[in-house]
Every structure is written in C-alpha cells, then in structure tokens.
Amino acid sequence: MTATIVDARGNPDSWLAEATRLRALFAAESVVNDQAGGQPLAQIHALKNSGLLTIGVPVSHGGPGASWAVLLRIVRELAKADGSIAHLYGYHNNFLHGLLTMAAPDQQRDWMTSTLAGNWIWGNSVNTFSHSLFGRREGDWWVLNGRRPFSSGSHVADALIIAWEDEVTDARHFAAITAGRQGLTIEHDWDGIGQRQTGSGTVTYTDVPIHVSEVLSNPALAGRPIATLGPLQQQSVLLNVFIGQAIGALEEARGYTLGKSRPWIHSGCERHVDDPWIKRVYGELHIRLRAAELLADAALDALSAAWATGDALTAAERGEAAITVAAANVQAGDVALEVTQRIFEVMGARSATRTNGFDRWWRNVRTHTLHNPAEYKTRNVGHWFLTGEFPEPGTFQ
Structure with missing residues (x-):
C-alpha cells in the first residue's frame, strides 16, 4: 500500500478529498485486512502520510484547526471502506480534544507541539468500567500495576491517554504518556468478531512510572x-x-x-x-x-x-x-x-x-x-x- 504525503495545512475540501482517496485505497484490501486482524500498519502508514492525523490540532497550538464536523465526515468516509481505521481515526481525534479540556495549558502546548512534530496517532488505556489498574504515590511519581481491557488504538499509538485508581483513596487519575513506557505491555489479545484491527485488547502495567507532570489536570475547566x-x-x-x-x-x-x-x-x-x-x-x-x-x-x-x-x-x-x-x-x-x-x-x-x-x-x-x-x-x-x-x-x- 502506497500513499502520497499531503500538506496537513490544507482546507476542508482537500481534507475530505484525501479521505475519499484513502477510502478507495483501503477498500481494495478491506476483506483481507478484516480476516487478518491484528495491527493495521499499512493503513496507519497511509493515514500518517495523508496529513489527516494533525488537522484537528487547534490553530492556537499551530495546527489547522479542523472542526468536529469535518473530522466526523472524514470518519464516515473512511468507515465506508474500513470500520477499524475509521474507529481509530475518530478516537485519535477524541483523545486530542480531550487533552484540550483535561490538560493544563502548558501540558496542552507540549502535547500538541509533539503531535504536530511527530505526526502522532493517539490511543487509549482508560476503560471506564474496568477497576483493575491501581497506582501508588511515591514522591513525584506514581507507580502503576494492573491491567486495562478495551484499550482501543494502543497497538498502533505513538501516545496514550491512560487512567488508574489510587490504591488508597480509589480516586481516578488520568495521564498522557508516549508509547513504549517501561513496564507497559500491549498484549495484542483483541479477538472481537468485528472491528478486528482496532487493537481493543488488554494493556498490562508492571511498575509503570508516571511523573506528576504527566498527570492531566485543568481545574479552571473542571465541571464546566x-x-x-x-x-x-x-x-x-x-x-x-x-x-x-x-x-x-x-x-x-x-x-x-x-x-x-x-x-x-x-x-x-x-x-x-x-x-x-x-x-x-x-x-x-x-x-x-x-x-x-x-x-x-x-x-x-x-x-x-x-x-x-x-x-x-x-x-x-x-x-x-x-x-x-x-x-x-x-x-x-x-x-x-x-x-x-x-x-x-x-x-x-x-x-x-x-x-x-x-x-x-x-x-x-x-x-x-x-x-x-x-x-x-x-x-x-x-x-x-x-x-x-x-x-x-x-x-x-
């Protein structure tokens, strides 16, 4: 699968045209990819080369500032060929926007800058209903142990939003981290009957260190x-x-x-x-x-x-x-x-x-x-x- 690198600055018409091009590209192999499951590495490579991963970064942080209306129309277009890739693209933008309300201004700046520079795709290991990952505070660090299921996008992500419970108070905390963190293992165990390349399986944590500066907090917007x-x-x-x-x-x-x-x-x-x-x-x-x-x-x-x-x-x-x-x-x-x-x-x-x-x-x-x-x-x-x-x-x- 090949792709042409596109300037992400573009405009809504060019972004939607690029999504249509990707749709045709993905449709040609969608049956084979569905049967294969696992990591959609070729599709993610094409998505990165398309320039569409960073269009949701707001203008205030140096990005093109695509609206949700445009981003969701791209999701819909991709889904006409490949539901897994549409899912991953949509959730990626969900996590990016989550940072803009959950993170402090300096955290937002750093993560958006890194996303633009690295052409990152975001995944997650949050799962609201799973009470299976706990952290203990040790000075300026949290140490996490446990697991999270339904971690969509974790198998291809450059960065992750994660969540855990304090093992003492049971309070929930969120953080943003880059992939490949010490002690973090992507299990590649998703075996759903559908959405087979979304990587919605388990992430295991063994003494994973999280610095307090990575914990997301924006008191100014809390509850707004x-x-x-x-x-x-x-x-x-x-x-x-x-x-x-x-x-x-x-x-x-x-x-x-x-x-x-x-x-x-x-x-x-x-x-x-x-x-x-x-x-x-x-x-x-x-x-x-x-x-x-x-x-x-x-x-x-x-x-x-x-x-x-x-x-x-x-x-x-x-x-x-x-x-x-x-x-x-x-x-x-x-x-x-x-x-x-x-x-x-x-x-x-x-x-x-x-x-x-x-x-x-x-x-x-x-x-x-x-x-x-x-x-x-x-x-x-x-x-x-x-x-x-x-x-x-x-x-x-």
Missing part, C-alpha cells in the same frame, strides 16, 4: 459544560462509523446485485434487478439510511457548534447537543444493523461466502453498537421529551 463533551465526542465517532459502514455495505451489495445475483426461479424475471421485491428492499434500505444520515449530519453540526462555543458553552446548549447526538446514535445503529443484515436477502445465497467478506459489515456494526447500548440513549431522549430535563453529564451521556 465544555469539559463534559467527551461522551458526545465518543458517541459521535461511533454513530459516524455506523453510518459509513452501512453506506459501504449497501453500495457493495448493489454492485454484487447488479453484476452477480441471479433471479429467483419463481420471480418471473430474467434479471434479478427487475424483481419488484428486490427493488422494494433496496428502496427501503436506501430511504432509511438516507434519513439516518441526515440526522447524523445534524448531530455532527451540533457537536461542532458546541465545541466551537468553548468556555462560554452553557449547560442548556450542552444538553441540546446531547439529545441530538443520542438520537442520531440510536438511529444510526438501528439502521446500520438492518442494512448490514438485510443485504444478504437481496444478494442471494452465493453472496454468503468468506471470500466475499460481506459479513464483515454486520460484524463490525454489531460489535460497535454494544459499546454504548441504544436502550439507555433512547430513554434519555424520552425523559427529555416528557420533562424537558437534559441528561446529567456523565459516562456515555
């Missing part, structure tokens, strides 16, 4: 609405991966139906595409997907506007964005699951082979939708609709 956008950023990445995967699946199915599907013996049609049933199913799927895509557009614009408001963001503005993102996430997940499952009905029996690899679309969406159950987002929307009360900012809300 702008500092609570992390869950909305994550949900937005997920929903655009869902939408992109569904678009990719439906387009791939259409190509198969036009070129390879055979008419059913009782259809009375010489061509499969002339069967009214086939036309109806494709029509239904396209209509539902288009509606979900439009809602996803509204959600990415809502997040982008909320982020751009900065310190002035109000709780009400944050709440409005949360409802829009939650609704879009639910719709995107439901429609993507339907599209990636029903395409087999209209492609026919010969489509269900490992060589074709059409099952990867459903496996990817099914794996990813389980990360953030639709039931609870739907309830949040319903509660708001009935009472006018926005969800309290918190994990996944």
